[in-house]
Amino acid sequence: MFAIITATKLSMQKNKQLLLNYLKSQHTLYLATYDSRPWTSTVFYAVDNDFTLYFISEPTTRHSEAIQKNKFVSCAIADSNQVVTDKKVGAQIEGITSEVKNKNKLKIIISMWHKKNPGFEDIINLPNMIEKIIKGRFYQIKPTLIKFFNEKLYGDEGFEIFKFQYSLSHCKDLLATEAVDIMVW
Numbered sequence: 001m002f003a004i005i006t007a008t009k010l011s012m013q014k015n016k017q018l019l020l021n022y023l024k025s026q027h028t029l030y031l032a033t034y035d036s037r038p039w040t041s042t043v044f045y046a047v048d049n050d051f052t053l054y055f056i057s058e059p060t061t062r063h064s065e066a067i068q069k070n071k072f073v074s075c076a077i078a079d080s081n082q083v084v085t086d087k088k089v090g091a092q093i094e095g096i097t098s099e100v101k102n103k104n105k106l107k108i109i110i111s112m113w114h115k116k117n118p119g120f121e122d123i124i125n126l127p128n129m130i131e132k133i134i135k136g137r138f139y140q141i142k143p144t145l146i147k148f149f150n151e152k153l154y155g156d157e158g159f160e161i162f163k164f165q166y167s168l169s170h171c172k173d174l175l176a177t178e179a180v181d182i183m184v185w
Contacts, residue, residue, distance in 0.1 A: 012160070015148070015153065015160055016162055018148075018150070018153065019051075019091065019146065019148045019160075019162065020047070020049065020051065022077075022089060022091065022148070022150075023047045023051070023053075023077060023091060024047055024116075026077050026078075026079060027044055027045070027116065027117065028042050028043065028044055028045070028077075028080075029042070029043055029045045029053065029055070029075045029076065029077045029093075030042055030075055030076045030077070031043055031055070031063055031073060031075045031141075032073060032074045032075060032076075033062075033063045033066035033067055033070065033073050034066060034070055034072075034073075035065070035066040035069040035070055039062050039063055039066055041057075041061070041062070041063045043055040043056075043057060043063075044056075044113075044116075044117045045113075045116070046109070046112045046113040046115070046116040046117070048112065051143050051146065051164065052140050052141065052142055052143075053075070053093070053095075053140065053141040053143070054100070054109045054112065054113060054138055054139070054140050054141075055138070055139055055141075056113065056124060056136040056137065056138050056139075057136060057137065057139060058135040058136050058137070059099075059135065059137055060135070064137070064139070067097050067098075067099075067139065071096050071097050071098060072094070072095075072096060072097075073094070073095060073096075073097045073141060074092070074093060074094045074095075075092075075093045075095075075141065076090065076091065076092050076093070077090055077091045077093070078090030078091070087150075087151035087152045088149060088150075088151050089149065089150045089151070089152060090148075090149055090150075091146055091147065091148050091149070092146070092147040092149070093141070093143050093145070093146050093147075094143070094144055094145045095141040095142050095143040095144050095145075095164075096141070096142050096144065097139055097140065097141045097142075098139065098140060098142075099137050099138070099139050100137075100138045100139065100140050103126070106126055106129070106138060107126060109138050109140075110124065110125060110126060110138070113138070124136065142164070142166065143162075143164050144163070144164055144165075145161060145162070145163050145164065146161070146162045146164070147159055147160075147161050148160050148161075148162065
């Protein structure tokens with residue numbers, strides 16, 4: 001029985017890496033927010049090796065304003081070029097979102113975002129954010145659950161659910177304003 005459990009854990013780790021590779025291969029996510037009403041928007045994103053997703057948006061957009069009221073979001077990522085007869089691959093995610101205000105973290109996120117979404121390096125950068133030349137701010141989504149549907153890997157209608165847990169102090173940090181080296185907009 002030990003070998004079966006180990007094989008399952010190894011398989012799950014391999015599949016989790018396949019999920020991360022898939023998330024890194026895509027460019028847009030469909031973000032669902034809710035304040036008093038639901039709203040969906042499409043944003044360009046980057047993802048780190050801890051599965052945290054990062055996107056930029058102006059604070060006055062409907063979804064950014066909703067995030068200020070309700071940090072719990074869901075999103076979907078799928079290749080929009082898939083056709084109905086293809087083996088489906090994609091991810092459905094629920095998580096906690098917050099604006100990133102830590103200067104050191106922003107430097108890393110901006111660099112990662114540009115590697116994923118090149119072409120705006122002269123516009124989307126920390127000096128332009130500090131000087132308020134651009135209004136956009138970076139947000140992070142810390143997943144609490146990811147449903148990875150992948151008919152190529154799991155067969156027809158097949159999927160695997162990955163749950164992410166964070167320490168209580170980490171959750172409090174996500175739900176509150178970041179306290180270290182905060183940017184004041």
